[in-house]
Amino acid sequence: MSNSIDSDYAIHTSQLVRTYKTQAGDVHALKGIDLEIRTGTWIGVKGKSGSGKTTLLNCVGGLDRATSGEVWCFGKDLQHLNDAQLTEWRRTTVGFAFQSFALMPMLSAYENIELPMRLSGLGKRRQRTMQVLNMVGLAKWMDHRPHEMSGGQQQRVAIARAIANQPKLLIADEPTAELDTNTSREILGLLRRLVAEQNLTLLMSSHDPLALEYADQVLELKDGRIANAVVNAPILASA
Ligand SMILES: Nc1ncnc2c1ncn2[C@@H]1O[C@H](COP(=O)(O)OP(=O)(O)OP(=O)(O)O)[C@@H](O)[C@H]1O
Ligand SMILES: [Mg+2]
Numbered sequence: 213m214s215n216s217i218d219s220d221y222a223i224h225t226s227q228l229v230r231t232y233k234t235q236a237g238d239v240h241a242l243k244g245i246d247l248e249i250r251t252g253t254w255i256g257v258k259g260k261s262g263s264g265k266t267t268l269l270n271c272v273g274g275l276d277r278a279t280s281g282e283v284w285c286f287g288k289d290l291q292h293l294n295d296a297q298l299t300e301w302r303r304t305t306v307g308f309a310f311q312s313f314a315l316m317p318m319l320s321a322y323e324n325i326e327l328p329m330r331l332s333g334l335g336k337r338r339q340r341t342m343q344v345l346n347m348v349g350l351a352k353w354m355d356h357r358p359h360e361m362s363g364g365q366q367q368r369v370a371i372a373r374a375i376a377n378q379p380k381l382l383i384a385d386e387p388t389a390e391l392d393t394n395t396s397r398e399i400l401g402l403l404r405r406l407v408a409e410q411n412l413t414l415l416m417s418s419h420d421p422l423a424l425e426y427a428d429q430v431l432e433l434k435d436g437r438i439a440n441a442v443v444n445a446p447i448l449a450s451a
Pocket of ligand 1: 232233234239240241260261262263264265266267268
């Protein structure tokens, strides 16, 4: 059976179920998610704590595996990739940004961005690192360590690291949760520019109404199911 198809959809899931086995019993984190997301769109995911946002992002980004159902991402059937294939697919296709930035404290901004490329033996690392540092407006801060930078600057470094490998998909799990409103706007503006200029598809979870306004479409999860899907007015998505 072929495990790739041509598709307009960046992401396509069908009856995506994720059940965690715990000592206290099964936790049904996702109960059957059907998604069709077009390339180059920004999808926001909202929902109460525990509704399944992070689980959904991780299953689509290949950090976790669905228990059942289909997950197609850029023409790949993730359910039928073995662990090594999934890791390689993730490395070349997906960038991740998190609420807590997840930077290495002892490394400079430059080194944090370069590290994943170094670990995977990519060439032209200096050129690419400088390019993304410039894209996020931090070239002057390249030698600073995380604790010498503001939260917004640290998130810029994390985003630069996430896009350094030119991923098709950016997964951002509550990227503005630790930032004040003005800094959140800066980061969201940066993400909007990157989605447009790099033709990125962005899947972002958030509790923050401001962040969700920037998305083209917002899905609401309730107890592991999509309870609502709203297309934002273009004026909001492009304001
Ligand atoms: N590794 C795990 N093992 C067991 N249960 C888990 C695991 N990860 C998540 N869960 C459970 O799955 C459900 C969905 O969790 P998830 O982290 O996806 O929620 P969330 O919407 O991202 O919440 P938050 O807004 O707090 O980040 C919750 O009931 C959670 O306790
Ligand atoms: Mg979460």
